[in-house]
Amino acid sequence: MHDVQSAWVYILRCADDMYYVGSHRGPDPTARVAEHNAGLDPMAFTYKRRPVKLVWAGEFQFITDxxxxxxxxxxxxxxxxxxxxxxxxxxxxGLARCRTPRPSTSSG
Incomplete structure (x- = not known):
């Protein structure tokens, strides 16, 4: 048994095809996905978008990361x-999008 819990970042695909990104501290994110699907928080983003499906998860050593x-x-x-x-x-x-318009380079 480890003294330090793993930290996870995960992506869920919601029933309306939206993505939800979250983080979780524990041995794996499946328990957190089950909580989303149980609809424990009516104010949560995923509440009206259930069921949700785990489509990606990445493990981190530190919760801050x-x-x-x-x-x-x-x-x-x-x-x-x-x-x-x-x-x-x-x-x-290559998929990065520029958020600020670039100035014109025309000479004048």
Missing amino acids: AIAFERQLKGWSRAKKEAVIRGEWEALP
């Missing part, structure tokens, strides 16, 4: 999340 990656992943586009689900990490830089 898991929370940081969860926040990053939540800000990513659907295309980037789907690349993670497929394990296509090398595709991520």
Whole structure:
């Protein structure tokens, strides 16, 4: 038995085809997925989008790293999340989207 619990970041596919990104501390994320499907919190994002299905999970040694990656992943586009689900990490830089318009380079 380990003294340190694993930390997980996971992606769920909801019944309405939306993705939900979350984190969990424990031996594996399946217990947390079961909680989402049980609908314990009527205010939760997944409550009206059940059933949910676990489509990706990544394990982290430290909860702080898991929370940081969860926040990053939540800000990513659907295309980037789907690349993670497929394990296509090398595709991520090409899927990055520019959030600020670039200035014009016309000379005048």
